[in-house]
Amino acid sequence: MPAQKTQAIVIRTFPLGEFHKIITFYTPDFGKVKAIAHGVKSAKSRLGGSLELLNHGTLLFNHREHRELQSITDFSLINGFDAIRTDFTCITYGCYFAELVDAIASxxxxxxxxxxxxQSTYQFLAQATDVPLLARTFELKFLDCAGYGPQLSRCAYCSALLAGKLLAFSVRHGGILCENCEYRDTSTVSLLPGSCELLKMLRTSELKGLNRIRASERNHRELKRALGHFIEYHTERRLKSLRFIERTL
Known part of the structure; x- marks a missing residue:
């Protein structure tokens, strides 16, 4: 098959021998693509500096159906997101977003x-005044795009309207349970109605509007716990970058 051309973001790199790397890209046209960058760690390689984690560029590769690893022909850098790389918090969360996409996307x-x-999250990341809130927004929007978005407006089990001073977020049933269905899951995460409303707001908000949204410490704790458990349920593991965030930030 002739070479394919698409935009791509580097979401994972892995060394292969002394001079090569396996690069995982996320692309709009092919989804997740794994490819070998031959000789990329050689001092003479013209691709060495461009194939860094989080870089956005134009990818040219030989695409073969049913082949696990494709072959990179060229990668032209469009945006290295330099503003992210100079801030420890931003680069740490940027790596988390990449790992999350790699863990769930097909x-x-x-x-x-x-x-x-x-792409838009990386562009906005250095401007965000509340990076954890941006992270919750990315998690929620990404889950929606991937087809795993939680049910927040009605009971995830019986579709009844939600009411109560505390709401029960069920990972197993895929969203909020009403008071009559709470007993169906004994490991729910409790949410204030305000936290649930915040989740619904984040789901529909544009990223550039996030700096106008304020969240309390309790909102942050509840959203982090609920979405964290939800993601762990679907990835079947605790992501390394998320564990690093919890230890250091």
Missing amino acids: EGAANPEIFDLL
């Missing part, structure tokens, strides 16, 4: 919405 399944979300 290879070979085009999803331009995920690519656009990842």
Whole structure:
């Protein structure tokens, strides 16, 4: 098959021998793509500096169906997101977003919405006044794009309208349970109605509007716990970058 050309963001790199790397990209046209960058660690390689984690560029690769690893022909850098790399908090969360996409997104399944979300999040990240709130927004929007978004407006089990001073977020049932269905899951995460409303607001908000949204410490704790458990349920593991964030930030 002839070479394919698409925009791509580097979401993972892995050394292969002394001179090569396996690069995982996220693309709007092919979804997740894994490819070998031959000789990229050689001093003579023209691709060495461009294939760094989080870089956005134009990817040229030889695409073969049913092949686990493709072959990179060229990668032209569009944006290295330099403002992210000079801030420890930003680069740490940027790596988390990349790992989350790598953990859930499918290879070979085009999803331009995920690519656009990842790109726009990296563009906004250095401007965010509340990076953890941006992280919750990314998690929620990404889960929606990937088809795993939680039910927040009605009971996830019986579809009844929600009411009560505390709401029960069920990972197993995929969202909020009403008072009559809470007993169906004994490991729910409690949410204030205000935290649930905040989740619904984040789901529909544009990133550039996040700096106008204020969240209390309790809102932050509840959203982090609920979405964290939800993501762990779907990835079946605790992401390394998220553990690092919890230890250091």
